[in-house]
Amino acid sequence: MDLLRERAAHAVEEMDLPGCDPDKLDRTYAQFALVNRAVSGWRGIYLSQLRPRLRRGNPATLLDIGCGGGDVPVMLSRWAARDGFRLEITAIDPDPRASRFAAERHQDVGVTFRQATAADLLAEGSSFDVVVSNHVLHHLAENELPVFLAESARLCHGTVIHNDLRRSPAAYALFFAGALPFTGSYIRQDGLTSIRRSYTAAELQAAAPPGWNVRRRTPFRNLLILDRTAHG
Numbered sequence: 001m002d003l004l005r006e007r008a009a010h011a012v013e014e015m016d017l018p019g020c021d022p023d024k025l026d027r028t029y030a031q032f033a034l035v036n037r038a039v040s041g042w043r044g045i046y047l048s049q050l051r052p053r054l055r056r057g058n059p060a061t062l063l064d065i066g067c068g069g070g071d072v073p074v075m076l077s078r079w080a081a082r083d084g085f086r087l088e089i090t091a092i093d094p095d096p097r098a099s100r101f102a103a104e105r106h107q108d109v110g111v112t113f114r115q116a117t118a119a120d121l122l123a124e125g126s127s128f129d130v131v132v133s134n135h136v137l138h139h140l141a142e143n144e145l146p147v148f149l150a151e152s153a154r155l156c157h158g159t160v161i162h163n164d165l166r167r168s169p170a171a172y173a174l175f176f177a178g179a180l181p182f183t184g185s186y187i188r189q190d191g192l193t194s195i196r197r198s199y200t201a202a203e204l205q206a207a208a209p210p211g212w213n214v215r216r217r218t219p220f221r222n223l224l225i226l227d228r229t230a231h232g
Contacts, residue, residue: 004169007203008196009142015186016139022097028185029069029101035179035187036071040134040163041221046079049161049225050130059086063128063155065118065148066136067091070102070111076132077110090128092116118151131156137164137224138198145207153226160226165198171220172196198222 014020015028036042054060064073073091080087089111093099099115106113131152140148152160165171172195179188199207204222205214215223 004167004172004196007167007199008193011193011197013139013186013190013193013197015190020186024185025097026101028187028190029098030105031182031185031187032069033071035182035191036134037075039219040072041217041219042072042075042134042163043079044217045161045163045223046076049159049223050076051080051083051085053130053159054080054083054085054087056084057086059088060130061128062087062089062130062132063121063126064089064091065131065133065152066139067093067102067113068098068134070098070106070113072132072134073111074106074109081110088112090114090121090126092118092121118148118155122151122154126155127157128155129158131160133162133164135164135194137162137204137222138194142207146209149209149212149224149226153228156226156228158228160228162224164204164222164224165195166216166220166222167195167198167200168220174219 015025062076067073070091073089077087077089091102091111092114094115094117096115099113103113137145172192175191175195179191182188199222201214201216201222204224208224212224212226215225217223
């Protein structure tokens with residue numbers, strides 16, 4: 001499919017525009033919870049990458065950068081609590097619309113939501129055991145990606161895990177059909193744009209600095225991982 005041969009780095013998602021419909025945007029954030037549970041693969045990431053790093057009786061800290069509607073950090077918090085671990089989660093997003101939605105929708109869930117950037121937390125001297133993001137990498141311009149990765153690495157003294165889409169014709173075709181029920185939001189149109197903007201595994205590995213490793217996951221996922229305990 002010629003549409004997906006090269007990364008559509010300059011394509012724009014409607015929900016990122018300052019003047020997008022606020023009601024449609026809120027419905028998009030709400031529907032993210034369904035989409036992420038279905039296809040983002042965080043349950044498998046939690047079981048394989050996060051839970052082995054947690055210790056009972058020893059609280060761990062986690063930062064979610066670009067948390068959007070907040071459903072991913074809430075899922076991680078609940079899974080950790082169910083398994084008997086104390087996981088203190090901070091979830092940040094620079095967009096006031098996302099921060100407002102997350103804070104209002106997810107009250108009393110053991111997650112601290114803030115409107116902030118990674119640079120803000122670095123200025124505060126913050127540091128976390130684990131840093132994660134979901135569907136952030138494909139939003140970044142080429143000159144923004146190295147900065148984002150450097151900031152997330154500096155905020156972490158353990159493991160950094162960036163979970164993102166992996167571009168392919170199959171991913172595009174399946175989402176084109178599977179997202180039809182998500183009406184009244186930006187899910188379908190922006191999801192297709194996101195796939196066009198996303199990296200193949202080889203492209204992401206080439207764009208990442210030394211020490212970062214790409215792992216392909218099903219369905220149509222790239223995990224970009226940095227182990228600070230191994231690389232200092």
